[in-house]
Amino acid sequence: MEGEKQTGIDAIGEFGLIDRIKDIIGDQVDETLVKGIGDDAALIATSKNEVLAISTDTLVEGVHFDLSYMPLQHLGYKSVVVSLSDIAAMNGLPSHVTVSVALSSKFSVEAVDEFYKGVKQAAETYGIRVIGGDTTASLKGMMINVSAIGFMQKGKVALRSGSKPKDVICVSGDLGGAFLGMHILEREKQEFKANPEMQPDLDEFSYLVGRQLKPEARIDLIHSMNEIGIQPSSMIDISDGLASELIHLSIQSKNKFKVYEDKIPIAEETRSASMDFSLDPTTAALNGGEDYELLFTLKLEDFEKVKNHPDITAIGYVEEGEGATLVTRSGNNVPIRAQGWNHFRDQS
Amino acid sequence: MEGEKQTGIDAIGEFGLIDRIKDIIGDQVDETLVKGIGDDAALIATSKNEVLAISTDTLVEGVHFDLSYMPLQHLGYKSVVVSLSDIAAMNGLPSHVTVSVALSSKFSVEAVDEFYKGVKQAAETYGIRVIGGDTTASLKGMMINVSAIGFMQKGKVALRSGSKPKDVICVSGDLGGAFLGMHILEREKQEFKANPEMQPDLDEFSYLVGRQLKPEARIDLIHSMNEIGIQPSSMIDISDGLASELIHLSIQSKNKFKVYEDKIPIAEETRSASMDFSLDPTTAALNGGEDYELLFTLKLEDFEKVKNHPDITAIGYVEEGEGATLVTRSGNNVPIRAQGWNHFRDQS
Numbered sequence: 088m089e090g091e092k093q094t095g096i097d098a099i100g101e102f103g104l105i106d107r108i109k110d111i112i113g114d115q116v117d118e119t120l121v122k123g124i125g126d127d128a129a130l131i132a133t134s135k136n137e138v139l140a141i142s143t144d145t146l147v148e149g150v151h152f153d154l155s156y157m158p159l160q161h162l163g164y165k166s167v168v169v170s171l172s173d174i175a176a177m178n179g180l181p182s183h184v185t186v187s188v189a190l191s192s193k194f195s196v197e198a199v200d201e202f203y204k205g206v207k208q209a210a211e212t213y214g215i216r217v218i219g220g221d222t223t224a225s226l227k228g229m230m231i232n233v234s235a236i237g238f239m240q241k242g243k244v245a246l247r248s249g250s251k252p253k254d255v256i257c258v259s260g261d262l263g264g265a266f267l268g269m270h271i272l273e274r275e276k277q278e279f280k281a282n283p284e285m286q287p288d289l290d291e292f293s294y295l296v297g298r299q300l301k302p303e304a305r306i307d308l309i310h311s312m313n314e315i316g317i318q319p320s321s322m323i324d325i326s327d328g329l330a331s332e333l334i335h336l337s338i339q340s341k342n343k344f345k346v347y348e349d350k351i352p353i354a355e356e357t358r359s360a361s362m363d364f365s366l367d368p369t370t371a372a373l374n375g376g377e378d379y380e381l382l383f384t385l386k387l388e389d390f391e392k393v394k395n396h397p398d399i400t401a402i403g404y405v406e407e408g409e410g411a412t413l414v415t416r417s418g419n420n421v422p423i424r425a426q427g428w429n430h431f432r433d434q435s
Numbered sequence: 436m437e438g439e440k441q442t443g444i445d446a447i448g449e450f451g452l453i454d455r456i457k458d459i460i461g462d463q464v465d466e467t468l469v470k471g472i473g474d475d476a477a478l479i480a481t482s483k484n485e486v487l488a489i490s491t492d493t494l495v496e497g498v499h500f501d502l503s504y505m506p507l508q509h510l511g512y513k514s515v516v517v518s519l520s521d522i523a524a525m526n527g528l529p530s531h532v533t534v535s536v537a538l539s540s541k542f543s544v545e546a547v548d549e550f551y552k553g554v555k556q557a558a559e560t561y562g563i564r565v566i567g568g569d570t571t572a573s574l575k576g577m578m579i580n581v582s583a584i585g586f587m588q589k590g591k592v593a594l595r596s597g598s599k600p601k602d603v604i605c606v607s608g609d610l611g612g613a614f615l616g617m618h619i620l621e622r623e624k625q626e627f628k629a630n631p632e633m634q635p636d637l638d639e640f641s642y643l644v645g646r647q648l649k650p651e652a653r654i655d656l657i658h659s660m661n662e663i664g665i666q667p668s669s670m671i672d673i674s675d676g677l678a679s680e681l682i683h684l685s686i687q688s689k690n691k692f693k694v695y696e697d698k699i700p701i702a703e704e705t706r707s708a709s710m711d712f713s714l715d716p717t718t719a720a721l722n723g724g725e726d727y728e729l730l731f732t733l734k735l736e737d738f739e740k741v742k743n744h745p746d747i748t749a750i751g752y753v754e755e756g757e758g759a760t761l762v763t764r765s766g767n768n769v770p771i772r773a774q775g776w777n778h779f780r781d782q783s
Binding site: 093094192196200217236238 | 485
């Protein structure tokens, strides 16, 4: 390809790259494939009423995790959780995972044991089976790939594209905590570098550090909505930050998503730590990512059934139109732009 | 884990590591899981008569491929083929793949395009669908993970463990070619380094170079055996070399595998190039790997139906006992030991 124009990946970002790949691969929808590239998980019809959801996630040392503060057992746990969360985002219940790791020679067998103990712990917590994977050498650092599988009734599937005007926009749990947890861990790392004698005291930040090191997939909420008998009209998990996920739902649903700043659920611990770091807590919630909570839309009558649910918060509603808008505390309408993580840009 | 004993991964190798991981993860067999860790693909029962086969493979730059002679389009093709071959090894027909890549900033968007063109070409060749994946940054080089899925009738599954004494041991195609192809490409690379003006002339080696750069998964043979109505009693794909795969079948079947040196199919091109490199062609076939042919066992009456098949060669038979034995041209019985690839050792 000498002489041809070469474009840096950082110039188009991950989403630009995915769009380009979609163009090359072409339309892959057939009679068995319910949904291909472009949702949290791919869906394949296995019978008239059942679909298989499959998601795959890659985690790279130095890009997605830092082993200087991420214990390997937590990393094993989190790697599985990240993948299960994608199945939850389809309104599915995961049943099986494959876990592949590539490792450089700096890793000991005992380190690999620690990682897989975390994998097993996640499997036990979520009642899923680890059915395979691949172990191989890497030239540098550790890379992890987890694929998760779940089976679900066709009518249960929640795509990114399903919202309708007047639907209520909801999130589970609280947002921004994992982002602050990362800031706290980074600060401890720098302080430890400056003064290795110092013992880190993370007790007062245990909630936020836990959000970063040991997030949970909201499978509980999928069960809960199933039991109440409500069906999200659209859903996505919050891996890159609320802003980015709102824009995904808006683009794929071809609707406008309007959310209210004062409704966004943010824990006290997150607000307090945001002040320490001179960060705006709303920005942490919008752009922080890694909370692995669910963002979904409900028909108004369905929302009535969960409006007192302690873990579900309505943050706005769907309108005709396009884009995502934040109504600030002062009543201004501010367009939401995805900042999320451009790992390709972070790196360069 | 300070103060605890640390064991280098190279001391136990990939298979030792997999055994250790199996011990930690524990027995994952349940009512839905037909087969977990330890075969070419995992199997999950989706209905009373149907199972889902899923395989996952990770390819790491500098470990599994060298971009100085591996064109990215071929790499995309080969990455898919490697994963499809695992489904074929279960006697299954693959239907869908997910393709994930991690890339450092040295890669251009155009390079990613080339890779996915190869992915698409493989999808078209094999009539499968690319249904998702993940793209992310890496700190160094390129890493690829492909998961393949296929659905099959439960009665069609060929495990590694199914052979019976008196079964005929068969291989498809010819062996050792991919290994010689790699030697030729390595030699060209060294010559190019010494004299960059030189134009490589690989025409006379096109068969062997093609075996290395653009292998095929033997889906054609799965169709062919289906049509003839024969069922392999055990099967594995030859990714690490015939020796290693014979030992896998022997251990998992709890039988002895006896093969005849003069029966091992080796192409003329492979024999001739082996002489150039002062290599024993039998060693290339036994330990070379990456041919992605199939090694399988057939009941004698089934073998009768394919004995004239141009692409199937009987190389020996199964006996009661354990281990794998090579009967040399001179009639000696030599125990076969797996050399294959220990990427962890290669690296250190």
